[in-house]
Amino acid sequence: MNGTAGLRRRAAPVLLWFAVLGGAVAWSAHLLVGWGLEEIACSPVSAGPEVLGVSLTVWIGVLTVVLGAATVAAGLLAWRFWRTEGAADPATRIEPGGGGPEPGELVRSGRAGFMALFGLAANALFLLMIVYGGLSLLLLRPCART
Amino acid sequence: MTADARAVTAPTAEEVAAEVPAGRPTGWWGMVMFITTEATLFAALVASYFYLRFQSTPDWPPGGIKAPELSLPLVMSAILLSSSGPMVLADRGIRAGHVGRLRLGLAATFVLGATFLGLQGYEYMTKLEEFTPRTNVYGSLFFAITGFHGMHVLVGLLLILFVMVRAWLGHFDKGRHLHVQTTAMYWHFVDAVWVVIMLSLYIGPHL
Amino acid sequence: MTTVAERTQRLDESWGEAPGLGSWFTTVDHKKIGRRYIWTASVFFAMAGFEALALRTQLARPDQTLIGPGAYNQLFTMHGTTMIFLFATPMLFGFGNYFVPLMLGARDMAFPRLNAFGYWVFLFAGLLMNASFLFGQAPNGGWFNYVPLTGPQYTPKVNIGFYTVGLLFLGISTTAGAINFIVTTFKLRAPGMSLNRIPLFVWAILATAFAVVFALPALNADNAMLLLDRKFGFHFFDPAGGGDPVLWQHLFWLFGHPDVYIIVLPALGIVSAIVPVFSRRPMVGYFWLVLANVATAVISFGVWVHHMFAVGLPQLSMSFFSAASLVITIPGGIQIFSWVATMLRGRLVLATPMLFVLGFLISFVAGGLTGVMFAVVPFDQQVTDSYFVVAHFHYVLFGGAVFPILAALYYWMPKITGRLLSERLGRLSFWLIFGGFNLLFFPMHVSGLLGMPRRVYTFLPGLGWEGWNLASSVGAYVVALGFLASLVNLLWSLRRGEPAGDDPWGGDSLEWATSSPPPPYNFATVPVVHSAYPLWEDRFRERLDAARGSEERQLAGDHEVLRTSELDAEPERAIEMPSETVVPLVVALGFLVAFAGLLAGWYLVAALGVPVVLGGLAAWAWPRRQEPAR
Numbered sequence: 001m002n003g004t005a006g007l008r009r010r011a012a013p014v015l016l017w018f019a020v021l022g023g024a025v026a027w028s029a030h031l032l033v034g035w036g037l038e039e040i041a042c043s044p045v046s047a048g049p050e051v052l053g054v055s056l057t058v059w060i061g062v063l064t065v066v067l068g069a070a071t072v073a074a075g076l077l078a079w080r081f082w083r084t085e086g087a088a089d090p091a092t093r094i095e096p097g098g099g100g101p102e103p104g105e106l107v108r109s110g111r112a113g114f115m116a117l118f119g120l121a122a123n124a125l126f127l128l129m130i131v132y133g134g135l136s137l138l139l140l141r142p143c144a145r146t
Numbered sequence: 147m148t149a150d151a152r153a154v155t156a157p158t159a160e161e162v163a164a165e166v167p168a169g170r171p172t173g174w175w176g177m178v179m180f181i182t183t184e185a186t187l188f189a190a191l192v193a194s195y196f197y198l199r200f201q202s203t204p205d206w207p208p209g210g211i212k213a214p215e216l217s218l219p220l221v222m223s224a225i226l227l228s229s230s231g232p233m234v235l236a237d238r239g240i241r242a243g244h245v246g247r248l249r250l251g252l253a254a255t256f257v258l259g260a261t262f263l264g265l266q267g268y269e270y271m272t273k274l275e276e277f278t279p280r281t282n283v284y285g286s287l288f289f290a291i292t293g294f295h296g297m298h299v300l301v302g303l304l305l306i307l308f309v310m311v312r313a314w315l316g317h318f319d320k321g322r323h324l325h326v327q328t329t330a331m332y333w334h335f336v337d338a339v340w341v342v343i344m345l346s347l348y349i350g351p352h353l
Numbered sequence: 354m355t356t357v358a359e360r361t362q363r364l365d366e367s368w369g370e371a372p373g374l375g376s377w378f379t380t381v382d383h384k385k386i387g388r389r390y391i392w393t394a395s396v397f398f399a400m401a402g403f404e405a406l407a408l409r410t411q412l413a414r415p416d417q418t419l420i421g422p423g424a425y426n427q428l429f430t431m432h433g434t435t436m437i438f439l440f441a442t443p444m445l446f447g448f449g450n451y452f453v454p455l456m457l458g459a460r461d462m463a464f465p466r467l468n469a470f471g472y473w474v475f476l477f478a479g480l481l482m483n484a485s486f487l488f489g490q491a492p493n494g495g496w497f498n499y500v501p502l503t504g505p506q507y508t509p510k511v512n513i514g515f516y517t518v519g520l521l522f523l524g525i526s527t528t529a530g531a532i533n534f535i536v537t538t539f540k541l542r543a544p545g546m547s548l549n550r551i552p553l554f555v556w557a558i559l560a561t562a563f564a565v566v567f568a569l570p571a572l573n574a575d576n577a578m579l580l581l582d583r584k585f586g587f588h589f590f591d592p593a594g595g596g597d598p599v600l601w602q603h604l605f606w607l608f609g610h611p612d613v614y615i616i617v618l619p620a621l622g623i624v625s626a627i628v629p630v631f632s633r634r635p636m637v638g639y640f641w642l643v644l645a646n647v648a649t650a651v652i653s654f655g656v657w658v659h660h661m662f663a664v665g666l667p668q669l670s671m672s673f674f675s676a677a678s679l680v681i682t683i684p685g686g687i688q689i690f691s692w693v694a695t696m697l698r699g700r701l702v703l704a705t706p707m708l709f710v711l712g713f714l715i716s717f718v719a720g721g722l723t724g725v726m727f728a729v730v731p732f733d734q735q736v737t738d739s740y741f742v743v744a745h746f747h748y749v750l751f752g753g754a755v756f757p758i759l760a761a762l763y764y765w766m767p768k769i770t771g772r773l774l775s776e777r778l779g780r781l782s783f784w785l786i787f788g789g790f791n792l793l794f795f796p797m798h799v800s801g802l803l804g805m806p807r808r809v810y811t812f813l814p815g816l817g818w819e820g821w822n823l824a825s826s827v828g829a830y831v832v833a834l835g836f837l838a839s840l841v842n843l844l845w846s847l848r849r850g851e852p853a854g855d856d857p858w859g860g861d862s863l864e865w866a867t868s869s870p871p872p873p874y875n876f877a878t879v880p881v882v883h884s885a886y887p888l889w890e891d892r893f894r895e896r897l898d899a900a901r902g903s904e905e906r907q908l909a910g911d912h913e914v915l916r917t918s919e920l921d922a923e924p925e926r927a928i929e930m931p932s933e934t935v936v937p938l939v940v941a942l943g944f945l946v947a948f949a950g951l952l953a954g955w956y957l958v959a960a961l962g963v964p965v966v967l968g969g970l971a972a973w974a975w976p977r978r979q980e981p982a983r
Contacts, residue, residue, distance in 0.1 A: 012157035013166035024651050031655050031677070035670050036196075042667045043200045056669075084159040105160065107547050108921055112163035114549035114640065121644050125680060129655070132676035136669060144668045168918040169925060172463045172540050179532040179566060187570035190607070194574065194589070194600055201597050208595050279587050283595035286587035290578070308971060317976065325974070 016112060019081055020119040022074025023126030026067040030130050034060050042143035049142035056142045064134030071127045078119030085113030177328040181335045184298070188339050191294065192346050195287050206351055207284040211277050213351040214288075222265045223344050226299075229258035230337050237330040243320035245313070252310045252326075255333065259303050266296055288347060295336070295343055302336050305329045357901050360909035361877060367912040368460070368874040370933050379933035381465035382873060383450050386472050388769060390447025393476055394440050400483065401435035402836070404428045406829055409793075413826035415814040425810035426493040427512070431483075433496030434516070437616065438523055439479045441754050445619035446530050448761050449558045451769065453534060455864035455871065456552045458543025458880040458887075460914045461930050463536040466937045466973060467529050473941035474526035481949060482519035485512065492516035495808065497609060498579075500590040500601045505583045511952070513583065517576040518952040522944065524569050531565035534558050541914060542922040543863065545882040549643075552862045552885065553636065556643050557622025560650040564611045564618070567654065572608035575601060584954070599664060606657035614653040616750065618646060620757035621688055624710050627764055628692050630860050631707040632699025635886050638691035645684035645691075652681045662730050663737040671730060678728035685721060689714065704858075705779030709760035712787045716752025720745055723798070738808075741801030747794045759786070759839065766843065767857050771869040772850030774842050782838035789831030796821035796828075861886040866897060878906045879915050931977065940969035 041049045041056040049056045199206050207213060236251025270289075279289040309329050312318065318326060355363075370376045370385075380386065407428055411420040420428065450468065454461055462468050485491040490512045494503035503513045538559045542551070551559075579601065581587040588594025590601050629636045636642065658666065658674035692714065701707065723745040727733045736742065759782075767773050800821040805812060812818055856865040865888055867876055878900045884890055900906040908915060913927040943965030950959025 008155070008157050009161050009164070012161035013164050015157065016162050017166075027655070031673055035673055038667060038670045039197070040200050042669075045200065045202065045204045060669075081162055085163060104921070104923070105163075107545070108163040108165065109159055111547040111549050111921055112159075117640060118644055118647075121641075122648055125648055125652070125683065129652070129676050129680050132680070133673045136672035136676070140668045140672060142667075142669055145665055165918055165920045165923075168920065168923075170540075170919070172536050172916065172928070175536045175539055176464065176532060179535055183528055183532075183566045183570055186567050187574055190571045190574040190604060194578070194604065197600055197603070198589070198595065198597060202595055279581070279585065281594075283588040283591070286581065286589055286594070286596070290581060290587065290589075304967065308974065312976075 015077060016081055016115060016119075019074050019078035020115050020122070022077075022119070023071040023123035026070045026074070027126040027129055030063060030067045030133060034063055034133060037063075038142075057137055060134065060137050064130055064137070068127060068130045068134070071123050071130060075120055075123035075127065078116050078123060081116035082113055082120055085109045085116055171324055173324045173328055174331075177331050181331065185335065185339070188291075188295070188342070191291050192342060195291060195346060198283055198287065202283070209277075209282045209284065211281070211284055214348050216348060216352070218265065218269055219344060219348045222262055222269070223340065225258050225265070226262040226340050227337055229255045229262070230334055232258070233330050233333050237323075237326055240313075240318050240323045240326050241320065245316070245318065248318060248323075248326065249310070249313050252306055252313060256303060256306045256310065259299055259306070259333075263296060263299055263303070266292070266299075291343060291347060295339055298336050298339070302329075302333050305332060355904060355909070357907070360904065360907045363909040363911075364874050364877060364907075365872075367910075367932075368872070370873065376933060378938050379469075379935045381461070381469050381931060381933060381937075383454050383462045383465065383468055384769075384871065384873075386468050387447050387449075387451030389472055390443050390450055390475070393472075393479070394444035394447060397435050397439035397479055398444070401432050401440060402833065404432040404435070406833060408432065409826040409829040411810065412812070412822050414823065415812050415819055417811055420810065422810045423493070426495075426808075427486075427491040429808060430492045430495055430498075430516075431486075434482070434492060435479075436750075437496060437612070438520065439475075439482070441616045441750070442527060443475055444758055445561075445616070445623075445754070446527075446534075448623065448758075448765065449534060449619060450530075452765065452864055453537060453555055453558055454541065455867070455875055456555050456862045457538065457541055457546065458863045458876060458882065459537065459541035460875045461541075462533050463541055464533050466931050466934060467533050470937035470941055471526040471529040471533070473938050474529070474944060475523065477941060477945040478519055478523035478526065478948075481522065481945070481952070482515050485515040490515065492519075497605055498601075499605075500579065500582075500598045503579065504590055504598075505586075513579070514952050517580045517583070518948050521573060521576050521580070522948045524573050525944065527565055528569050531562035531569075534562040535566070538562075539919045540916050542917050543880045543882050543887075544915070544917055544922055544924050546917075546922040548920055549640075550882060550885045553625035553639065553642050553646075554619075554622040554862075557618045557625065557646050560646045561615050561618045561622075564615050564650045564653065568608045568611035568615065570608075571604045572612075575604040575608070578604075599661075602661050602664065603657070606660040607654070610657040610660065611650070611653040613746075613750070614649055617753045618650060620713075620754045621646070623757040623761045623764075624692060624713060625688075626862065627706050627710050627760055628695050629699075629886070630764075630858050631702045631704065631710070632696050633702065633859070634695065634699040635861070635889070636691060637694040637698060638687070639885060641687050642691050645687045648684040649681060652677055652684070656681060659728060659733070662733045675728055675730060679725070682721065682725055682728075689718060704763075705774070705776060705783060706760045706764040706858075708780065708783045709756045709763065712783065712790075713752055713756035713760065716748050716756060716790065720748025720750075720752050724749060736801060738806055739801040740797040740805045740807055743807050744794050744797035744801060747797070751790055751794070759783075762839070762843075764858070765864075766846070767850075767853035768864055768869045768871075770847060770850070771853055772846050773853050773857060774846045774850060778838055778842035778845070782835050782842060785835030785838060786832055787835075789828045789833075789835055791828070793825050793828030793832055796824045856888070861889045863887055866894065877901065878903075879908055881906075936969055936973045940966055940973065943969055 037051050037056060037059050040046060041051050041059075051059060202208055232251040232254035234251075236248045236255065239245075239247025239251060273288070277285040277288075279286045306329060309325050312325065370380055370382060407420060408425070411417055411425065450462065482492070488511070490510055492498070492515050493512045494508060494516070498513065498516055501507055503516075538551070538555055578587070578589040582589055582591060582596075588596045590596045590598050592598065625636065625642055655677035656674055658671060659678045662671060692710075723741070727736075727742075727745065763774055763779055800818045803817055803821075805816070805818050812822070853869045855868055857869075858865070863876075863880055863882070864871075866880060878897055880887065880897055881900075882890075887893055908927055910927060910929070912930045912932055914930050916925045916928050917923060918925055943962045945962070946965065947959045947962030950956065950962060
């Protein structure tokens, strides 16, 4: 039981970082991999709009769904953490008791709540871009140029 | 200690708010940022390699150049990648206070790294008989990317030399070893870049 | 147990730098270095400004022959290159250098010697690039330097060498500065300054610094490859050898688009520093501004192909970038709404800094609107390479960077010099610049839509472009007068300005908690903060003064700075900072010799620079004395 608790303790801040950065990493991967696949599929040396025998449409569709899901997961985690931590308004002064130093837990949980809310909003933005990018698949012919 | 099957429970607010990262010295962060920017530079070069490769005619390497032979590069890889071992020995060793392991580890890493560079020089000599950077874009890419990496290995050797001198002068102990740590980080980074180069430039054309 | 007097004396001794010329070459004080960046960047601004006046004079009327095409190409290239690389970022880094440690409650940057080194490299690289004029061989391929025009076949002379080598050299300074900002912000914050209490200006600099770390390598790779193509016959961009000129564009804009945010984000950070103070209330939506800064910096790496919509890339790949280009306007808009809400819900104080902020708001939003138009591919393809583009980016760059920089000068000069500037001259300067700016750039939207291409050294009469061009040229001179007024203001204030005192504006952040100018050690006592607006906390100054009694809080050991934890700024330990040294200058000189030798093709000379650099770095890294245990 101790082992699991220790693992959970070490994993917890890592989970917070996933909630904060997950969407950003997913979107970067979506852009780079999607664009890379498109350039390979549509390059002069390629047979058709496909990579390794699989059509470009399928590749990008799968990429969008998988990375979109990862972003949603990060967002849900962020929402969950935001509810537990709460974000302290940075304008509020936490009045130290009897002129002493601020309670460390309050500083930490305020900062963690701030990070969680950040993750929530950021993941929404990145999800939007992943979806937009994937949507263009339905509207444009692969490898068409203007 | 109940028989609750759900052994994994959700993390508490306090666990989530625990501070990670924390406690790293400024020099550590400086090296992390330096490695980040250099890694991005290598990423840009390797991306350019793939970009130009897929723009090109179906045969790669172009212009009648043979796909790179793998035996010497594999030996070089073995030597360079194994050099991370003694570096870890040196780094962990001095953290536990063992100056002997530090000196030995650094010296071994240096020898292996220098051997890698020597072999790379030999490889260049043989390659240059077949093509040069001016032959075509493949030649340009090959020599530029491996050459740039080689320069990074050279810088790494100079760093190791510097740290070795300090180690022999007794500057490092259990509580003072930041330069060893940052040099080790840089060295492992240079090794990791070689793996990417190996896969992209050497093994890639054979696939 | 030492007394307060003894500790104060120790602070003076360990932080004071020797007066006189010697210290000029050896200083590591972030305030001195920051001032130098500001001064030097201002000189480059004036040079680029005169280049622009020359361009506008030539274009005032059709068919003029004041400046021929060859010279014109050099002038517009250097105007853009100097403004972007030698003015905007260094100026903003100068403000960052001066004020980031102060706002964090720290005594210096994390790497003082690296800081000094960064300045020297900036100065030398700028001088190197502008030395090209002495040979009549200034870079002439436009500030983004497209191949094949700038390749060995079409520009065989050394013009482009100055560009590639100069920027490779300069990149070292920018990257060093960025790393310094990141590590300082991570490790040297005042106790209590958790992530959600960091001042917005510092957040902006932090986001910018990360963008630099990831963007500069693309430019460096590009310039290195072009250098190899031009000087050594490589084939990266040469189609005959299997290369591709479009690769230059990809790598350039992969750097170039984040670069415009590298310029704009610190400027927006300045606006975020000024708006609360001149609205007399905390910022509405602090959280949203942090989000906007960071999200903009990240997304900026995903939009670069919008500079290439007319190149003939596949539609599907362009759509990825169009998506990001549209979404990036969201965080941009959030920032605007936050500022406006703060101003509406506060009590506005219309002093000169705020006037320039208002000028910024109007111009930057206008530029942003035309920017959104460009995100739509069909529209972009109609107006590409016309004066409409020139209008857009001047609205966002002049509006988005120059106005905030002027606001910063009026806001922070009193802290730097200890003297107030004249409000009347400030207002005059503002109206001349704001009016002149709009007269200069608004007509370009029209001439662009009427078909006038950019980068032409003259134009034919009878196309309907004459009036708009004349108006622009008049506007340029009005703007110049406005800057002259501010220069006069500054010089006057240095001699006759009223003493500013610690806090002339009633500010909220820590730089206002110390004298104007600050002592070399910034704060006699380490401040402790409990909010994002420390000076607006109850009895902040009394608590800070009272802390003098504590040996720990006064931190009067030898040149000591307090290191704190990354996320929550909990105190870790005191670390000792280096004092004056000539080593950073020596290393910078070594690099100058190496790069200049490379540029000239004198490889033996270039090789001489290498041992200077290596030796200098060894001296730099050698411990000053036995380091204390970690």
